Amino acid sequence: MSGFHTNSKVIGWVEQRLPIFSFLHHSAVEYPTPKNLNYWWNFGSLAGFQLVVMILSGIFLAANYTAHTSLAFDSVERIMRDVNYGWFMRYLHANGASMFFLLVYTHMLRGLYYGSYKAPRELLWWLGVVIYLCMMGTAFMGYVLPWGQMSFWGATVITNLFSAFPVVGKFIVTWLWGGFAVDNPTLNRFYAFHYLLPFVIYALMVVHLWALHTVKSNNPLGIDVKTPQDTIPFHPYFTIKDLFGIGVFLMIYMAFVFWAPNFFGEPDNYIKANPMVTPPHIVPEWYFLPFYAILRAFTMDLWIIPAKLQGVVAMFSAIIVLLFLPWLDTSKVRSAAFRPIYKQLFWVFVADCVVLGYCGGKPPEGNLVMIGQLATAYYFLHFLVILPIVGKIEKTRPLPASISSAVLKPMEKA
Amino acid sequence: MAEPASHAQPGGDGQTRRDFLLQATTAVGVVGTCLSLWPFIDSMNPAADTLALSTTDVDLSSVKVGQSITVVWQGKPVFVRHRTPDEIAAAAKDDGETMRDPQKDADRVKKAEWLVLIGVCTHLGCIPGGQKPGDSRGDFGGWMCPCHGSHYDTSGRIRKGPAPANLAVPPYTFTSASTIRIG
Numbered sequence: 001m002s003g004f005h006t007n008s009k010v011i012g013w014v015e016q017r018l019p020i021f022s023f024l025h026h027s028a029v030e031y032p033t034p035k036n037l038n039y040w041w042n043f044g045s046l047a048g049f050q051l052v053v054m055i056l057s058g059i060f061l062a063a064n065y066t067a068h069t070s071l072a073f074d075s076v077e078r079i080m081r082d083v084n085y086g087w088f089m090r091y092l093h094a095n096g097a098s099m100f101f102l103l104v105y106t107h108m109l110r111g112l113y114y115g116s117y118k119a120p121r122e123l124l125w126w127l128g129v130v131i132y133l134c135m136m137g138t139a140f141m142g143y144v145l146p147w148g149q150m151s152f153w154g155a156t157v158i159t160n161l162f163s164a165f166p167v168v169g170k171f172i173v174t175w176l177w178g179g180f181a182v183d184n185p186t187l188n189r190f191y192a193f194h195y196l197l198p199f200v201i202y203a204l205m206v207v208h209l210w211a212l213h214t215v216k217s218n219n220p221l222g223i224d225v226k227t228p229q230d231t232i233p234f235h236p237y238f239t240i241k242d243l244f245g246i247g248v249f250l251m252i253y254m255a256f257v258f259w260a261p262n263f264f265g266e267p268d269n270y271i272k273a274n275p276m277v278t279p280p281h282i283v284p285e286w287y288f289l290p291f292y293a294i295l296r297a298f299t300m301d302l303w304i305i306p307a308k309l310q311g312v313v314a315m316f317s318a319i320i321v322l323l324f325l326p327w328l329d330t331s332k333v334r335s336a337a338f339r340p341i342y343k344q345l346f347w348v349f350v351a352d353c354v355v356l357g358y359c360g361g362k363p364p365e366g367n368l369v370m371i372g373q374l375a376t377a378y379y380f381l382h383f384l385v386i387l388p389i390v391g392k393i394e395k396t397r398p399l400p401a402s403i404s405s406a407v408l409k410p411m412e413k414a
Numbered sequence: 415m416a417e418p419a420s421h422a423q424p425g426g427d428g429q430t431r432r433d434f435l436l437q438a439t440t441a442v443g444v445v446g447t448c449l450s451l452w453p454f455i456d457s458m459n460p461a462a463d464t465l466a467l468s469t470t471d472v473d474l475s476s477v478k479v480g481q482s483i484t485v486v487w488q489g490k491p492v493f494v495r496h497r498t499p500d501e502i503a504a505a506a507k508d509d510g511e512t513m514r515d516p517q518k519d520a521d522r523v524k525k526a527e528w529l530v531l532i533g534v535c536t537h538l539g540c541i542p543g544g545q546k547p548g549d550s551r552g553d554f555g556g557w558m559c560p561c562h563g564s565h566y567d568t569s570g571r572i573r574k575g576p577a578p579a580n581l582a583v584p585p586y587t588f589t590s591a592s593t594i595r596i597g
Contacts, residue, residue, distance in 0.1 A: 157538040157539060160538045164578075175455075176458075177460075178458055178459065178461065178464065180488035181488065181490045183464075275490075276491050278540040278541040278561065281560075281561075301578075308577075364563075
């Protein structure tokens, strides 16, 4: 199976003791990749690249950062003003977080559109959801570290979410804080976990790739690879394509780093944290806004369930529901290209997420409350009602016989 | 020449002393491993020095009628308000109103003119406005939280908005006629 062989005595010697060269050859050179992948398939490797950028810039920031409430804010300002290229490391890291989420959201939407979560890729999808959850935790704790006003009050509001759980809520919050308010013990432990989690994500990414290489990539047609004619080797065809993607991505990323480094930031976070003054309008980072809108959509107590608990449960459910997606989507056809109804519903869902994000960023007043509630209802309706039904009633278009036949004999109108 | 009694016979139920020992050892090992997690979990609870900061003494003599002060207790703001007779009357009058977290005003104070509250909104932990003369004090003349619009009355009870409970009353005692110890 392995097409790896060598004439080098040194490589042969290593190979006999640790088959690392044949492993690399097998998984990064001859790895059979569907020949019809489009550019949406670049975002997985881009996200992997960005994880490395975040870990690197983060380690060099850590070398100059002090996790203490009286020193953290000033140590970040010192990084910005005094440390050689400190500003560059910090802007790489801060904008890099936004870019990382942008890449991962695109990667996830690619999976939603082309049905990449369906059998046999359910575990691959699950690992992705777990990576996403870890990213959210990492990003949240990282945002606390500069110890600005948004850092402090974001941490206060989000940790207070856990107080919604009956009986144990208060103890959970005190335990998370290590005190009776967000304070030095909180900052210290957030720093420790913010440093740890990226390596957990890295390990999860390796398992994600392991699962991927077991079941192989999905493709825009969503049909299985049938013959060797359907694939081309990963190297050089996709190594070069992924490198090209990284080049395009870096142009966009660096445009923010150099020309609009505070575009994604909140001015309030350049004010040192003050536990006695709440800013008038607390907003999370943009990548959390849809979930923040879901959290705030619940305003009425139901029987004994307070509105606050409903919001918290709904917010967590909005992510947990993704784990059930492989079974909620009942359609046998993977790609939206052959699903005329789902294709449109996909874009309605994307629009719904954008509306939720907009509502999450504004104060909950006037019509926005109602719009946020309707968008929240639709979010869950999409997964829990629409997908199961559409999969059953939708008349899908005929699938091509194979990936190569779709290329060789372009489909008729269908 | 009988076989040892403990040895499983072919066709018996298959349980041997060895199986029992294996299962018992595994069970003890699993329980022990779980118990060993506790020190790690508990190390994240408030440390002794954090707990040591648990009392704050406040001198009330300089707080005039109608004035409020904010003091820090356990890293949290505590509102101490010298209530006017009107505010006390309004709070007592509303005792019978429908409330989310029903409580009588008399149960929330030690002396009617001194209202002592933890100044943390019970919704998501923001600090309600109403301590400074220029602040909006909401529809019920007490405090109003800027984050999600919870209105509290002159007894610190939740009257409108998303907060689930009244502003909490910290444990405190009058150490003299004009000083209190919180905590």
